[in-house]
Amino acid sequence: MPEGHSVHRIANLLGHMFAGHVLDASSPQGRFTDGAKLLNQTMLHRTYARGKHLFAVFDGDRILRVHLGIYGAWDVASATGTTQRAGAAGPQVVTSLGAPRKKRGTNPDLAQENFPPEPVGQVRLRLLDEFFVADLRGPTACEVLNPDEAEAIENRLGPDPLVDGVDAGRQEFVRRMSATSTPVGLALMNQNVVSGIGNVYRAEILFRHRLDPFVPSRSLTDDTLEALWDDWCALLAEGVKTGVMMTRNDLDEEGRQLAFSKTAHRYFVYGRAGEPCRVCGRRVELVVAAARKLYFCPSCQQGAV
Numbered sequence: 492m493p494e495g496h497s498v499h500r501i502a503n504l505l506g507h508m509f510a511g512h513v514l515d516a517s518s519p520q521g522r523f524t525d526g527a528k529l530l531n532q533t534m535l536h537r538t539y540a541r542g543k544h545l546f547a548v549f550d551g552d553r554i555l556r557v558h559l560g561i562y563g564a565w566d567v568a569s570a571t572g573t574t575q576r577a578g579a580a581g582p583q584v585v586t587s588l589g590a591p592r593k594k595r596g597t598n599p600d601l602a603q604e605n606f607p608p609e610p611v612g613q614v615r616l617r618l619l620d621e622f623f624v625a626d627l628r629g630p631t632a633c634e635v636l637n638p639d640e641a642e643a644i645e646n647r648l649g650p651d652p653l654v655d656g657v658d659a660g661r662q663e664f665v666r667r668m669s670a671t672s673t674p675v676g677l678a679l680m681n682q683n684v685v686s687g688i689g690n691v692y693r694a695e696i697l698f699r700h701r702l703d704p705f706v707p708s709r710s711l712t713d714d715t716l717e718a719l720w721d722d723w724c725a726l727l728a729e730g731v732k733t734g735v736m737m738t739r740n741d742l743d744e745e746g747r748q749l750a751f752s753k754t755a756h757r758y759f760v761y762g763r764a765g766e767p768c769r770v771c772g773r774r775v776e777l778v779v780a781a782a783r784k785l786y787f788c789p790s791c792q793q794g795a796v
């Protein structure tokens with residue numbers, strides 16, 4: 492499932508491509524025909540993400556909300572072959588953001604002679620102008636809201652440092668984490684407590700702070716909670732910048748380059764059940780908690796300071 496950094500990157504890209512322009516909106520698959528009609532021939536003003544939710548604000552107080560869920564993704568193509576509006580090169584794929592193609596069961600080849608390319612597969616929503624096309628497939632949520640409805644959803648969600656700011660978000664994070672007796676390993680995944688943290692960042696942040704995933708969230712001191720928030724802010728900022736969830740802080744430059752290119756080197760514990768902990772050598776453990784895999788080192792992660 493795309494974590495918060497991916498959704499911010501998608502929001503940035505779609506905003507770069509489309510903000511300030513009148514778009515054609517359609518639902519080639521047919522499952523979003525009525526919603527697409529509300530957006531068709533309307534100007535997109537801006538896009539932003541709060542955690543895993545993408546919001547696109549169109550003229551007429553119409554706000555598109557998209558949650559990719561596990562299988563959703565955007566495929567983007569350009570008439571110019573670049574993310575620039577000017578130019579005359581042939582169309583080609585600019586990028587694909589979201590679930591990996593092999594997990595989605597589609598292999599669209601958008602690099603065709605003519606722009607725009609024909610929709611391939613189950614395209615829920617196509618946004619199009621004379622330079623760019625963005626195809627949305629497989630989202631968990633795709634709907635058009637009015638501002639009150641969008642605000643109600645945003646108010647339920649926990650803080651996102653890139654929306655609320657680091658300082659205001661920190662206070663809200665501490666307040667929400669302190670208000671729940673849920674184990675910290677589950678609270679960090681609860682989007683109503685904090686926005687954008689998924690399974691990878693959850694496991695890695697807990698390891699970076701040597702925290703036992705099963706201690707109640709409210710048992711943690713404010714200092715610990717503030718440190719968790721600040722760490723998340725730094726990881727998210729780097730993830731948005733690079734597109735990679737780089738969570739190891741024990742690497743030299745050569746090690747970092749290797750970790751960027753190979754996921755097997757990228758994480759402390761995520762996806763490493765049964766392998767030796769990079770710090771203590773004991774086997775990394777895996778438990779299923781709230782239907783999601785939780786990786787941790789039982790030796791290193793005993794702290795609840």
Ligand SMILES: [Zn+2]
Nearest residue numbers: 768771788791
């Ligand atoms: Zn360990």
